[in-house]
Each structure stands twice: as C-alpha cells, then as structure tokens.
Amino acid sequence: MAVSKFAYVKSFEQPDSLLPNTYIVVRVDGHAFHRLSQDHQFIRPNDDRALQLMDHAAKDVMKEFTDIVMAFGESDEYSFLFRKTSTAHKRRHAKILSIVTSTFTSSYAFHWSKYLPNTPLQYPPTFDARVVLYPSAKEIRDYFSWRQSDTHVNNLYNTIFWALVQQAGETTSRAHEILKGTVSKQKNEMLYSRFGINYNDLPLRYRKGTTLVREKATSENTLDGREKPSSEVVVLHCDIIKDEFWDGRRHLLE
Numbered sequence: 709m710a711v712s713k714f715a716y717v718k719s720f721e722q723p724d725s726l727l728p729n730t731y732i733v734v735r736v737d738g739h740a741f742h743r744l745s746q747d748h749q750f751i752r753p754n755d756d757r758a759l760q761l762m763d764h765a766a767k768d769v770m771k772e773f774t775d776i777v778m779a780f781g782e783s784d785e786y787s788f789l790f791r792k793t794s795t796a797h798k799r800r801h802a803k804i805l806s807i808v809t810s811t812f813t814s815s816y817a818f819h820w821s822k823y824l825p826n827t828p829l830q831y832p833p834t835f836d837a838r839v840v841l842y843p844s845a846k847e848i849r850d851y852f853s854w855r856q857s858d859t860h861v862n863n864l865y866n867t868i869f870w871a872l873v874q875q876a877g878e879t880t881s882r883a884h885e886i887l888k889g890t891v892s893k894q895k896n897e898m899l900y901s902r903f904g905i906n907y908n909d910l911p912l913r914y915r916k917g918t919t920l921v922r923e924k925a926t927s928e929n930t931l932d933g934r935e936k937p938s939s940e941v942v943v944l945h946c947d948i949i950k951d952e953f954w955d956g957r958r959h960l961l962e
C-alpha cells in the first residue's frame with residue numbers, strides 16, 4: 709500500500725521502552741476519591757464493599773498481565789509488580805501504563821453495581837497511575853513495606869478520628885485538633901480507653917491491606933523444564949514487611 713504524504717508524522721513518536729531487567733511497579737490511585745467516597749456514601753473509615761471492588765479490578769489487571777506476580781491494595785490505590793524479566797508489550801511504558809490503568813478503571817466501573825447494588829454511580833470514576841522502575845529486590849521489598857506502613861498509619865488515624873466523630877460526637881475539626889501531634893501509642897491507648905477498641909482486633913484487611921500473589925505452580929512444568937507460574941491468584945491480608953512472606957515466595961523476586 710502506498711504511504712500517504714501524511715505518514716511522516718508517525719516519525720515524531722518517541723520510543724519509550726522501559727529499562728530491561730528491572731522490576732516494573734505500576735501504582736494506580738483513585739482520582740479525587742475523597743469526593744467520590746463522599747458522593748457515594750462510603751462507610752467510614754473502611755468500606756468493605758469498595759475495598760472488594762478494588763480487589764476485583766486488580767484481579768482483572770492480573771488476568772490481563774500474566775507477568776504481574778503480585779499486587780498490593782489499600783484505600784483507593786493498587787500497586788502491581790511485574791517480573792523483572794517481563795517483556796510484556798515490549799516493555800513499552802505508555803502501553804503498559806495505559807492498559808493497566810484502563811483495565812483497572814473500566815473493571816471498577818463495570819463491577820460497581822455488584823458491590824454497591826443500592827448506590828448508583830453518579831459519574832465515571834477515574835484513576836491516575838505511574839510506572840516506577842526498581843533495580844533490586846531490596847527496593848521492591850522496601851516499596852511494599854512503604855505502602856503497607858502507609859496502610860497502618862492511615863488506618864490507625866482514620867479509626868480513631870471517626871470514632872471521635874461518630875461515637876464521641878466531636879466535630880471533624882475538633883477530632884483533628886485532638887489527634888494533632890499524637891504518636892501511635894497514644895492513639896492506640898485512646899482507642900482502647902475511650903472506645904474499648906483494641907486496634908489489633910480490627911480486621912486484617914483494614915490493618916494490612918490486600919495482597920494478591922500468583923503462587924508458584926509446583927506441579928506444572930513447561931516443555932523446557934522451567935516452572936510455569938500458576939495462573940491462580942491468591943488473596944491475602946498479611947504482613948508483607950517481615951521476611952516470612954518473601955522467604956516463602958522467592959519466585960516473586962526472581
């Protein structure tokens with residue numbers, strides 16, 4: 709086919725392949741979910757329905773990208789870890805970022821009514837996303853530790869904050885005032901002494917977030933003798949900061 713005289717514009721497109729042999733992390737985060745959660749009356753501080761909808765969207769992303777070996781979600785965000793040697797979409801930045809984000813977003817909207825059947829979506833939810841490359845296993849572990857620490861810090865704050873508002877009848881600005889400058893220990897004590905809540909008894913999902921892992925298939929071997937990653941994605945709510953999680957799953961960082 710003859711090339712049109714306009715075709716030269718294609719040459720303006722820049723190559724954008726991600727550095728080889730580095731871990732690819734994609735993090736999606738709900739755009740303006742403070743507002744979306746209010747407009748749709750999400751339960752405070754944690755809404756199981758909304759969190760499970762996030763998990764569903766993340767599993768759909770892992771179906772689309774079999775090179776994603778693990779994902780971690782909390783609040784309105786999800787992080788996806790690609791195997792280091794992934795060649796998905798020739799490692800093209802824009803392709804990976806846009807397919808992850810649009811798969812996540814459309815799945816979130818598509819499955820909304822299953823999780824929030826009595827709350828019609830008032831407008832299309834959107835997510836932003838970024839790609840970060842990490843050179844070694846240490847940074848990957850620190851990355852996920854960072855996200856899980858964030859889950860804990862936010863959950864502790866939000867739990868006491870909403871207890872002050874919902875149970876003690878404080879205004880939101882008074883609750884902020886009361887908590888200003890307090891450390892974890894004080895928040896834990898206040899939760900227990902004022903509201904009888906033992907932080908450690910709160911659901912693991914709230915305290916640890918959600919981890920999705922592709923567990924290694926032990927039986928299935930490919931023709932060249934290499935182990936094929938299982939397509940089964942397991943849902944966990946566990947500590948991913950300590951060694952135990954990673955020691956039992958060395959394939960995640962291979």
Ligand SMILES: Nc1nc2c(ncn2[C@@H]2O[C@H](COP(=O)(O)OP(=O)(O)OP(=O)(O)O)[C@@H](O)[C@H]2O)c(=O)[nH]1
Nearest residue numbers: 738739740741742745750751752753754755783784
């Ligand atoms: N009530 C409720 N709100 C939630 C829940 N999960 C997330 N949110 C809301 O979503 C917000 C997520 O925080 P951010 O991602 O920092 O804020 P954002 O409003 O989405 O702003 P950008 O990400 O910068 O667009 C929280 O501050 C909450 O308001 C939930 O389970 N229950």
Ligand SMILES: [Mg+2]
Nearest residue numbers: 737738739741
């Ligand atoms: Mg957000």
Ligand SMILES: [Mg+2]
Nearest residue numbers: 737783784785
């Ligand atoms: Mg967020």
